[in-house]
Amino acid sequence: MSCSCQTEEKAAIQRVSTETQISALEELINRYKGVEGSLISVLQGIQEMYGYLPRPVLEYIAKRLDIKKARIYGVATFYAQFRLTPVGKHLILLCQGTACHVNGADKIEAALCDELGVEMGGTTENRLFTLTEAACLGCCSLAPVMMIDGQAYGPLTPDQARKVIRGILKxxxxxxxxxGA
Ligand code: FES
Incomplete structure (x- = not known):
């Protein structure tokens, strides 16, 4: 049964979702409704669909799954894996694990921030790139390393990091x- 507040929440998610996302979201809700301890899986599912956790969607699932908003935001902000703001088309994970750190990850960070014109954690104005830190990416032999859209690049020099970005831009x-042609 729906109430007017739930209808408002639904209208809000329609503004940030495609039809496909809405039906996937309904599937996710039906899968986890009433399942104890499933909040992290629900949030992971939403982030997979949208690339981040849109606030209207969090408010909607709070109603539909009968979970307090404060609890949802508590979990969403506690775990580093969750993002509350949209990411660019290409997500750059710059490793800050020990091997990368001792091999000059800070210089790579400086070059990337300069090349992209953003701070760590930022998204470029054209929404093409989001630069973010990651713990060990599991390929320490490539240190210092970054991963973009699932592909690892390393061992990097600041110049090579800039070249990778320019290549993607091209x-x-x-x-x-x-x-356009
Ligand atoms: S420390 Fe960077 S990949 Fe392991």
Missing amino acids: QEEQSREEV
Whole structure:
């Protein structure tokens, strides 16, 4: 049964979702409704669908799953894996694990921040890149390493890090030209 407040919540998620996302969200809700201890799985599912945790969606699932908003935000902000703001098309994970740290991850960070014009954790204005820190990415032999869209790059120098970014930008420009052609 729905109430008017639930309808308002639904209208809010429609503003931030595609049809596919809405039906996937309903599936997720049906899968976990009434399942104890499933909040982290629900949040992981939402982040997989949207790339982050949109606030209207969190408010909607609070109603639908009958979980207090404070608890949802508590979990969403406690775990580093969750993001409450949208990410760029390409997510850059810069490793800050021990091997990468001792091999100059801070210099790579400085080069990336400069190249992208953002601080660590930021998203470029064109929404193409989000730069974020990660714990060990599991490929320490490549230290210092970054991962973009699941692909690892390393061992990096500051110049090589800049080149990787420029390469992706070039690909983006080419695909825009192809679409416009
Ligand atoms: S410390 Fe960077 S990949 Fe392991």
